[in-house]
Amino acid sequence: MDRYGDALALGVESMDTEHRRLAVMFGEFSDCIKDGGRFDQALQIVQEALALTNVHFANEEALMKRYAYPGIEDEKLQHRNLRLQITTLVGDSLNTGFCDQVTLENLATIERLLYEHISGADRSLARYLIAKGAR
Numbered sequence: 001m002d003r004y005g006d007a008l009a010l011g012v013e014s015m016d017t018e019h020r021r022l023a024v025m026f027g028e029f030s031d032c033i034k035d036g037g038r039f040d041q042a043l044q045i046v047q048e049a050l051a052l053t054n055v056h057f058a059n060e061e062a063l064m065k066r067y068a069y070p071g072i073e074d075e076k077l078q079h080r081n082l083r084l085q086i087t088t089l090v091g092d093s094l095n096t097g098f099c100d101q102v103t104l105e106n107l108a109t110i111e112r113l114l115y116e117h118i119s120g121a122d123r124s125l126a127r128y129l130i131a132k133g134a135r
Contacts, residue, residue: 010126
């Protein structure tokens with residue numbers, strides 16, 4: 001089971017597909033860290049997840065531009081901030097070399113940040129896009 005589930009389905013297929021994939025990848029990253037410190041595998045997974053994050057944000061920003069989303073500048077700033085926060089937390093989690101309480105908190109924070117962004121800003125964006133005819 002992925003950590004995304006239907007609770008965060010927004011109704012815009014491209015966004016939902018990428019959100020699910022990101023949730024799975026960041027979940028796999030977390031599992032690698034928690035399961036005895038498979039840091040080499042975790043690094044490979046999270047590099048792919050961060051690359052997909054960049055693609056996903058670019059795709060969302062293209063949708064916002066295409067449909068003249070009025071909150072585009074705020075959303076772009078949120079993407080930039082989220083990218084920085086997640087990259088910092090990932091780096092700290094990998095640099096310790098073991099799974100301790102701080103690492104567990106970092107992993108929980110990454111999951112929370114993703115959930116909050118999808119259920120907040122992205123949900124508002126999806127409603128707007130759907131009203132404009134996007135699916």
